[in-house]
Amino acid sequence: MELLTLIIVIVMLASAVAVLLLKDFLSALAAFSVVSLGLSVLFAILRAPDVAMTEAAIGAGLSSLLFALALRRLGLWRIKK
Numbered sequence: 001m002e003l004l005t006l007i008i009v010i011v012m013l014a015s016a017v018a019v020l021l022l023k024d025f026l027s028a029l030a031a032f033s034v035v036s037l038g039l040s041v042l043f044a045i046l047r048a049p050d051v052a053m054t055e056a057a058i059g060a061g062l063s064s065l066l067f068a069l070a071l072r073r074l075g076l077w078r079i080k081k
Contacts, residue, residue: 005045012038025077029067036060 015034022028036059043052071077 001045005042008038008041008045025071026068029064029071032067033060033064036063 012035015031015038018031019028019035022031036055039059040052040056043049043055068077
């Protein structure tokens with residue numbers, strides 16, 4: 001269990017660094033979502049399923065959606081048709 005926790009933390013740290021270094025906004029948004037999903041998995045491992053579900057819904061879902069809408073509104077990300 002400790003090894004799994006360590007792996008998740010390393011993936012979260014790598015994703016957080018990737019958010020800072022990536023030039024493409026959509027890729028940075030995906031890396032941001034990985035950090036939130038990793039955090040929700042850690043909460044599930046710590047036996048806090050209510051907090052894990054809230055983090056997954058709000059942190060990964062709603063926050064990512066709001067960032068995507070803000071990027072589109074600012075003209076920094078366009079959906080190609």
